[in-house]
Amino acid sequence: MSSITVAVLGTGTMGRALGMGMLRAGVVTAEGISGTVKHAREADEVRSLVDFAVDTDNAAAVRRASVVLICTKPHGAAQVLSDLADEGALEHDPLIISIAAGVSIAALEHAAGCPVRVIRAMPNTPCLIGEGMVVLSAGSKASEGDLDVAETIFTPLARVLRLDEEHMNTVTGLSGSGPAFVYVIIEALAEGGVMMGLPRKVATELAAQTVKGAARMVLDTGRHPASLKDDVTTPAGCTISALLSLEDGRLRSVLARGVQEAARSAAGLGGEKS
Numbered sequence: 385m386s387s388i389t390v391a392v393l394g395t396g397t398m399g400r401a402l403g404m405g406m407l408r409a410g411v412v413t414a415e416g417i418s419g420t421v422k423h424a425r426e427a428d429e430v431r432s433l434v435d436f437a438v439d440t441d442n443a444a445a446v447r448r449a450s451v452v453l454i455c456t457k458p459h460g461a462a463q464v465l466s467d468l469a470d471e472g473a474l475e476h477d478p479l480i481i482s483i484a485a486g487v488s489i490a491a492l493e494h495a496a497g498c499p500v501r502v503i504r505a506m507p508n509t510p511c512l513i514g515e516g517m518v519v520l521s522a523g524s525k526a527s528e529g530d531l532d533v534a535e536t537i538f539t540p541l542a543r544v545l546r547l548d549e550e551h552m553n554t555v556t557g558l559s560g561s562g563p564a565f566v567y568v569i570i571e572a573l574a575e576g577g578v579m580m581g582l583p584r585k586v587a588t589e590l591a592a593q594t595v596k597g598a599a600r601m602v603l604d605t606g607r608h609p610a611s612l613k614d615d616v617t618t619p620a621g622c623t624i625s626a627l628l629s630l631e632d633g634r635l636r637s638v639l640a641r642g643v644q645e646a647a648r649s650a651a652g653l654g655g656e657k658s
């Protein structure tokens with residue numbers, strides 16, 4: 385894996401999570417990865433947060449890299465690629481992996497203006513601790529081998545799935561935005577504990593471990609969540625009493641509609657006409 389060299393264009397929240405995750409996992413060496421930011425004034429601070437070189441020269445970083453990760457905000461992603469092509473920085477044909485929400489493969493291929501191997505990826509922030517979720521879609525010039533390279537890069541950081549691009553905005557609304565939804569759920573569960581007298585730190589630990597454990601039950605057993613829920617629900621017990629109260633508050637449809645809304649919103653982020 386050390387033969388892979390990576391340029392992280394946009395070393396913000398996600399760029400740092402992915403770059404540092406790859407470094408920790410040994411996917412790249414510290415010399416084999418470099419990052420960029422847009423503003424020179426930000427570079428010093430970012431350098432203090434990561435263990436690899438960071439500056440503002442996208443083209444120089446790309447010329448050193450076999451894999452280019454585009455981690456800028458969505459509205460800037462296509463322009464970054466277009467500028468790189470204009471500067472001749474793509475002539476060595478690096479693999480381009482874009483994590484920009486709502487930016488289609490077609491828009492990226494068009495922006496490059498020359499044949500480029502593009503993979504669209506949707507990660508999430510738990511990649512930082514090796515517990516992320518990443519979905520990959522291949523562009524028209526990307527091969528199975530390119531998908532294998534992307535999967536090798538992301539596997540130490542996340543569960544990795546390959547899906548058709550048509551699902552990417554929904555993936556963004558579910559697993560891309562999802563950690564934020566779950567943090568609110570953890571906070572809310574903890575508030576319930578605090579309301580009933582638990583110290584906040586204890587309540588937060590109980591809530592977070594409960595979410596983690598329940599998630600592992602779903603993933604490790606492969607059982608339907610409803611069946612696992614039934615196991616916890618003793619007739620006339622406290623859990624069914626609480627579940628009915630949650631249903632009265634429309635918890636289920638509120639969460640599902642939240643994902644739907646995030647997916648709709650993701651579709652507009654790249655500024656493309658649908």
Ligand SMILES: NC(=O)c1ccc[n+]([C@@H]2O[C@H](COP(=O)([O-])OP(=O)(O)OC[C@H]3O[C@@H](n4cnc5c(N)ncnc54)[C@H](OP(=O)(O)O)[C@@H]3O)[C@@H](O)[C@H]2O)c1
Nearest residue numbers: 394395396397398421422423426455456457458484485560
């Ligand atoms: N945050 C998430 O949970 C999440 C999850 C999945 C996917 N994503 C995707 O990840 C991407 C980044 O999101 P984020 O939350 O990490 O954003 P962020 O924290 O704002 O980071 C964006 C970074 O891009 C840099 N940048 C902007 N224009 C650039 C350019 N032309 N060349 C080089 N660097 C440039 C910025 O530099 P300056 O600071 O100097 O402006 C900043 O470091 C987005 O496209 C988003 O859709 C995010």
